[in-house]
Amino acid sequence: MNQQIIATPELAGPIRSETRDGMRIDWDVPLPMDDGLALRADVYRPIAEERYPVIMSYGPYAKLLHFEDGYVTAWRKMVDEFPDVLANSSNRYQAWEVVDPEKWVPHGYVVVRVDSRGAGRSPGVMDPRASRETRDYAACIEWGGVQPWSNGKVGLNGISYYAINQWQVAGLQPKHLAAICLWEGMTDHYRDYIYHGGIYCTFAQNWYDMQLKVVQHGLGTRGHKSRLNGELVSGPPTLTDEELGANRIDMWRELFEHPLDDDYHRERSADLSKVKVPLLSAGNWGGQGLHPRGNFEGFVNAASEQKWLEVHGIEHWTHFYTDYGVELQRRFFDYFLKGEDNGWDKQPKVQLQVRSPGEKFVQRFEEAWPIPRTQWTKFHLQSEAYGLAQAEPGGSIDIAFRALGDGVTFLTDPMESETEITGPIAARLQVSSSTTDADLFLVVRLFAPDMKEIAFRGALDPHTPIAQGWLRASHRKLDPAKSLPYRPYHPHNEVQPLEPGKTYELDIELWPTCIVVPKGYRVGLSVRGRDYVYSGGSGGRLSNMKNEFTGCGPFLHDDPRDRTMDRFNGETRIHIGGGGENYLLLPIIPVK
Template identity: 55%
Template sequence: MGEFPVAGARLEADVDRQEEVAKMMLVERDMPIEMDDGIVLRADVFRPNDGRAHPTLMTYGPYGKGLAFADGYPTAWNKMAEEHPDTVSGSTNVHQCWEVVDPEKWVPHGYVIVRVDSRGAGRSPGFLDPFSARETEDFRECIEWAGRQAWSNGKVGLNGISYYGMNQWRVAALKPGPLAAICVWEGASDFYREAARHGGVLSMMLLNWYEMQVLSVQHGRGEAGPRSAATGELVCGDQTLSESELAANRADLPKFHRDNEFIDAYRERQADLSHVDVPLLSAGNWGGQGLHLRGNIEGFCRASSTQKWLEIHDGEHWVEFYTDYGVDLQRRFFDHFLKGEDNGWDEQPRVQMKVRHVDGTTEVRHEDAWPLPGTTWTDLQLDIDRMHPGAATESVVSFDVNGEGISWTTEPMEETTEITGPIACRLFVSTTSTDADIFAVLRAFDQAGNEHVFQGAIDPFSAVTKGWLRMSHRELDERLSTPYRPFHPHRRESEVIPYEIYQLDVELWPTSVVLPPGWRLSLTLRGSDWVYDSAPETRLSNFKNAMQGSGPFLHNDPSDRPSSVFSGRTSIHLGGKHKSFLRLPIVPATRTWTVSSASSPSEGPPEKE
């Protein structure tokens, strides 16, 4: 890779820029924000040096406000800078940190940037417990604090990727007074279904994430932690605690996730979207299978806000937030709601998305609603080894839980076919055991029969989309389910009797892809995570496992999937009274929409889960 300006670097070409930035931007480090229980959190404030009041953009999170993007996440930084030079141009990048805005691109535009180290992380003391109710209350108090400052115009907006988006849903539900708008960029809104457990199956991502990205910057690491490239100060505070002291000062999240299979234990970490009524821009990623995408769409659909917009892009998880495309979108949104600018945002279509083509290009489109108006919901019956719109032969197909699974493939597409929207799969399943996990993978194959994979948000070898469901979690919430998006309450276990046949409605996460004539779709069902066999050795610095099609979203914890239960054979029953099918959202080639008999009316007002 080439050489790129990294945080803290004093390249000759940057000297003039740094002097210019120093004149127009005041930087205040470790500003104290006292919480209601006496804990003092620390924030960095970047603001215009003009003596005027401005709107605030705030983030609150556990990644260490002093840890440079390039130092903490070098592979992500270098790849982004090389492939998307606009993400690092126009800035010295000395203040650039992971998944938050670059002050040099926002302060000159008339914004105050506030970064708060969450309780127990970075330079903020306290008990570390990510996504807890205490954190959400802290966030609310920080927003109230910002709205009272002399440099504030009284309006606070929230912006940021992933963690910095996920906690926006929760704090917005508390309705802080100064909160005027939120931009949730690739941020899950349903902690249980999108982060902790997929279809009831434990995701290893959070366990590994906690160890690698959070505990490495826990407050109290002191000299054992990193230093800020911008200031030289210790990122995790000046005190160096022992490992036992650090352990005593944090929640044991791996144990919590392993010990709690059902949703009630996660209540304080779930966002109440019915209470979110602030103007919002929710930005998702088609490649976000396993985290965020579903939440960005569900947040948009189910929030009570009357002023809400959905954007969906592609590419790596962290990139589009920093590109000119992303920054322009964010600025127009915040300029309208935090500055009151008449910039045309009120005429922005409610949905903006980049429709994916198999050649790697995208097409920016605007729509009025989600799912897309006029979608033709098309049911493909599963029939022995293929899937098609007609009736299926009565039969049973089986697979070994620890094997490669089974697949159904369409006939070649007769014409260019766009699939954009949510996907559902109804299966009639039996097992030789007392429980079973279904891993559903939608895949694309070209005219020659070669599989085509996509750049996911994390994994560069991603399928079209995926879904998961544990058989004992098959119960449906009829109130929140739709024909295209089944909703499972995950409140209790439903008995699984060996060899009994049960109906399973599997939610596959939304997707967008345009398939040329001659291409085929394939649905694969397995008893374990899908692996793209042709993936070369590919790793990122902030993830434990290699990228092989499922990214860091693996489901292989032996305590959650003991071999004594998750073994044997799983059977899919087809045809007759067991109509197993895949429901696809086909977007007609013309804009004269045709609605099939499977179409359903739009969902009603959001309801509290």
């Protein structure tokens, strides 16, 4: 990228340091990078002059911005429903998606928050997740490992962005990195985030506008003033719009210019074969559209010999701050950063909050993922009554729907007994199109005996289905070396247009999920030509998101640049019978 950094004055004078709330706080500590730029960090540490393990985060959401000031609806919803978040803390230092130092410093940790390049108090060009950021993060880790207050062991912790870049930097294997906790963080920039099944998702470009540009370094007096210490969150300089634009990438353009899985996406993805540090990967069943695929793929494919998986429900940010989440994180880090004999070495490799309708969760431990006793069961699309059953279809039929429409739903009979579905899901369909392409949106849904749909609280949207998957038919090519029966893998390295009217076999990945289906309920598979919409009404909106929630949260695939009328506004057909298979492969878990 050929962009000129607009010069901004360095923060002058000695480091501002103070003691309050039982902590020694050093504000805006300069961390020198190899190109001469100095990033800025806040350091929260115990008052006693000893050596402590370090919990570090590095990211773009501005270390001096209070959680409530940047994400008011998320904050209020969390603290209203989970008052333990507020307990044992003044909450003066709460920030979006990073640890509360008041819950870590008293337990003998140093908390370091670093503003990434171009964000908050750190100058430079804002280029999210690029290799420059990853190298910066590694330098920060090595800095934290040699400070006089450090015991030489650095752990990384945080949600979303603060988890994603952990996967990336762990691949560089910095010497002082001792453990990572990846709370709801993707690993694959292309598949998890930008192009679901090859279909462009508009979330990232809107996220860039709503969450990054608003805290870009150089906003100065035009940005927030911190309630933490009174400083300008994105200062001290105040730049013009033109200067700010020169100091950040044009994400709306860059993402759309890379429709295949090329070096641009690989640079911003994790190399899991090089991730060898002990890790705890914490996912969310309701995170369809962004993070859970990465949590599962990271856990399975990381080269680490010591790795654990935890999966929970409810909102994206909540459990990271509840007693449940904090205690889990602390046990993990106490073991690897402090060397405490707390039994973590005997912790089962997989800890699941098994989900039932009504947001009911039961904790259960397993030894591996996918669960070894899984009964992989094909539910075939039926030629009559839009059924979904284990029996092969008895006849042949073509089912047509408008290619940009709501498609068709296939239903099982009422379940004869309570049935648990937990794990990855895959589908195979025989499809033709009247045009040279077709986008398929697959949605696994749950219906009560009265045929009312049962939705679930998602990581963001309060009305989400069980699971979702996507595939652009021209991206149907599989990588046989990486594909599994329950998780097909598409290389997304070329476009293979369809011949109108010709039938093609498509293997489609649906993201892992968990639901205990009550007796008498039905499971449905909707094959659609556009995003799922919950029929029960609006899910409201969050202050940091552009769109109203209608079932998919902010993860929409409606950019007209990507879905042009000449390629996608036709008719799609599913061909049942005639020798080809059409099925949904479900992970049925027998009772122990």
